[in-house]
Amino acid sequence: MEKIKTGTWVEIEQIVLKPEERASALPEDTRKVPYVLHVSGFLLEDAALGQEARIKTVIGRELLGKVLVVNPSYTHSFGDTVPELLDIGLEESEC
Amino acid sequence: MLTQDMSYAAVMTRKNEIMKASLGIDFNDYIHSPISFDFERMMHETGYTIEEIAKIQTETKVGNTPLYELRRLTEEVRKFSDPGKGAMIMVKDEAANASGSFKARRASISAYVAALKGYKGMIAASSGNYGAAVASQAAQRGLKCIILQEVFDSRGVGQPEIIEKGRACEAYGAETLKLSVGPELFYMLLRTLEETGFFNASLYTPFGIRGVETLGWEIAHQIQDRYHKAPDAVVITHAGGGNLTGTARGLQAAGCDQTRIVACSVDLGGLHMASDTDFNKKSFTTGHTGFGIPFATWPDRVDVPRNAARSLRYMDEYQLVTQGEVFYVTELLTKLEGLERGPAGNISLTAAVTLARQMDRDQIVVVQETEYTGAGKHHNSQLSFARNNGIEVRRGDPKENIPGKTIVIPECLEQVWGKVQDIDKLRNSYLKNAVNHYPLTDWDGYDFEFLAADIKKDVDWVKRQVTRI
Numbered sequence: 160m161e162k163i164k165t166g167t168w169v170e171i172e173q174i175v176l177k178p179e180e181r182a183s184a185l186p187e188d189t190r191k192v193p194y195v196l197h198v199s200g201f202l203l204e205d206a207a208l209g210q211e212a213r214i215k216t217v218i219g220r221e222l223l224g225k226v227l228v229v230n231p232s233y234t235h236s237f238g239d240t241v242p243e244l245l246d247i248g249l250e251e252s253e254c
Numbered sequence: 255m256l257t258q259d260m261s262y263a264a265v266m267t268r269k270n271e272i273m274k275a276s277l278g279i280d281f282n283d284y285i286h287s288p289i290s291f292d293f294e295r296m297m298h299e300t301g302y303t304i305e306e307i308a309k310i311q312t313e314t315k316v317g318n319t320p321l322y323e324l325r326r327l328t329e330e331v332r333k334f335s336d337p338g339k340g341a342m343i344m345v346k347d348e349a350a351n352a353s354g355s356f357k358a359r360r361a362s363i364s365a366y367v368a369a370l371k372g373y374k375g376m377i378a379a380s381s382g383n384y385g386a387a388v389a390s391q392a393a394q395r396g397l398k399c400i401i402l403q404e405v406f407d408s409r410g411v412g413q414p415e416i417i418e419k420g421r422a423c424e425a426y427g428a429e430t431l432k433l434s435v436g437p438e439l440f441y442m443l444l445r446t447l448e449e450t451g452f453f454n455a456s457l458y459t460p461f462g463i464r465g466v467e468t469l470g471w472e473i474a475h476q477i478q479d480r481y482h483k484a485p486d487a488v489v490i491t492h493a494g495g496g497n498l499t500g501t502a503r504g505l506q507a508a509g510c511d512q513t514r515i516v517a518c519s520v521d522l523g524g525l526h527m528a529s530d531t532d533f534n535k536k537s538f539t540t541g542h543t544g545f546g547i548p549f550a551t552w553p554d555r556v557d558v559p560r561n562a563a564r565s566l567r568y569m570d571e572y573q574l575v576t577q578g579e580v581f582y583v584t585e586l587l588t589k590l591e592g593l594e595r596g597p598a599g600n601i602s603l604t605a606a607v608t609l610a611r612q613m614d615r616d617q618i619v620v621v622q623e624t625e626y627t628g629a630g631k632h633h634n635s636q637l638s639f640a641r642n643n644g645i646e647v648r649r650g651d652p653k654e655n656i657p658g659k660t661i662v663i664p665e666c667l668e669q670v671w672g673k674v675q676d677i678d679k680l681r682n683s684y685l686k687n688a689v690n691h692y693p694l695t696d697w698d699g700y701d702f703e704f705l706a707a708d709i710k711k712d713v714d715w716v717k718r719q720v721t722r723i
Contacts, residue, residue, distance in 0.1 A: 175433070175442060180262055182438050186529040192408040195434040196442070199424070216429040218375065218398040220450070235417045235630040238638025243649050243663055247582060248589025254666035 160207040163229055170199045170231040171214055171224030199231050265444050276447040276454035278371055281559035288692040290704035291560050300460045304507055308468045314394040315352035316362045317468050321476040326590040331610045334668045341613035343606050345621040349595055353390035354626030355383035363461040365391035368453035375452040379443040381416045382540045388455045389426035399428035404439050407533045414639050415539050418630025435533045440557055456558045457496055463562040466500020473620055474508030484510040486617040487609055489602040492517035493545035495565035501622050502568035514570045518605035519546035521574040522657045534643055535658040537577050537636040541601045551683040566709045573605040573672030576655035578662040580604045581633045597633045599625035608672040681709040682719055689723050
């Protein structure tokens with residue numbers, strides 16, 4: 160598998176707590192799944208996607224985890240237009 | 255090097271020592287019993303006057319935000335109000351603070367104190383505006399910053415508003431720890447505090463709440479300077495209680511002891527806050543009943559030994575509104591008043607519509623915050639996300655809103671009508687929680703006095719109620 164180069168901005172995943180290690184008194188759906196961390200940083204060693212690797216975060220901490228995303232980016236948006244909003248404030252207010 | 259046990263149970267056992275090291279406050283100095291402590295002395299011993307706090311905040315672009323009359327919205331309310339009714343609605347544009355919300359006030363004193371005490375960085379757990387506020391204030395004080403957020407469910411899907419807030423934290427240079435759904439966020443916070451030795455910028459420390467006092471103080475002075483009176487009512491979006499506590503204290507400090515303090519939350523009744531599947535069914539990540547009710551009825555459920563945010567101590571009224579009503583009013587603020595602001599900050603604006611309708615025309619109701627909006631936070635983004643998650647979105651009677659199933663956007667302003675909650679019920683629920691934490695037979699005079707003050711009643715009232723529990 161192709162290696163991602165040291166210094167690349169990546170997101171890693173850590174399993175913080177396995178289902179059986181989690182807090183007690185959780186709703187059933189939450190208790191069944193692990194407690195997971197995602198964090199971004201610069202790769203400190205060449206690694207393939209899915210491999211364990213160390214990263215350095217923007218404040219300089221070193222963290223270890225499975226490489227999940229190369230060059231993680233934000234794509235959140237204003238969403239699909241919700242037509243129900245469009246005439247609010249422009250219509251007659253009586254109903 | 256000695257390896258610490260990092261299991262959930264072990265870290266939670268070290269809670270008290272981690273807190274003490276990360277805050278520089280020994281809460282034992284103030285604690286009287288499991289249910290009472292010297293709240294006023296704790297607040298006083300933060301060591302700053304309101305004027306000094308305002309000065310510290312000016313250094314990092316916090317405070318002195320504009321207070322606007324919402325003339326067109328007020329006119330719309332007057333159209334269907336009874337003769338002589340329809341108070342002037344005003345809004346404090348807190349989006350003008352660095353990082354875009356009132357939370358900058360809450361983070362500012364912590365950042366100042368952390369730098370003063372020589373901490374290298376600060377940490378906060380928040381999926382809301384507070385994370386960005388801490389990151390922005392830390393940046394300005396030259397401190398490193400780590401923000402922990404509850405972001406995604408087990409499918410890896412994140413609420414768009416929280417994703418945006420994570421982006422903002424990273425934009426201000428913070429390391430952002432993005433976590434899956436669960437109350438273990440607190441465990442992760444403790445672990446990270448222990449690993450780094452950073453300052454704990456908890457939302458609920460005296461520094462956090464005292465920072466919000468300037469908000470109430472500014473409102474009092476702005477209204478006084480312009481209208482030569484005190485505001486008749488101030489409406490405050492309520493979640494953890496810090497916004498309400500700080501604002502009310504600031505108003506009181508400025509002499510506004512007759513101003514009605516009205517809390518407001520979005521009704522998310524029926525949705526479980528720690529549920530992996532319910533997580534993405536809500537269109538509000540804060541200001542909702544999932545925080546508002548539990549925090550009002552037991553404030554000490556937080557990441558510090560005693561919570562400085564104590565909403566029932568100051569609250570005169572509590573209204574619940576629906577998600578659809580808030581989205582409707584958010585759109586009206588945009589179209590009628592030319593202000594595009596985030597929905598969470600408009601929860602109190604929604605309640606203000608109900609209040610203004612019942613108040614006299616010459617009275618003033620102040621909505622004490624706005625927040626920034628944009629991709630992810632925008633109400634269109636929230637509604638679109640809801641629709642894609644199988645939630646029905648339509649226009650109609652807001653009474654038909656069902657949290658997690660249906661969002662009904664009102665057809666007209668007249669349908670906006672906040673549900674007033676029975677505060678005595680909340681007070682009784684608080685007292686029940688107190689009895690559960692500490693047997694009634696062990697309560698002394700100090701405990702009774704503390705509880706009476708903490709729910710804005712007298713000792714006799716408390717005594718009468720607890721005999722019925």
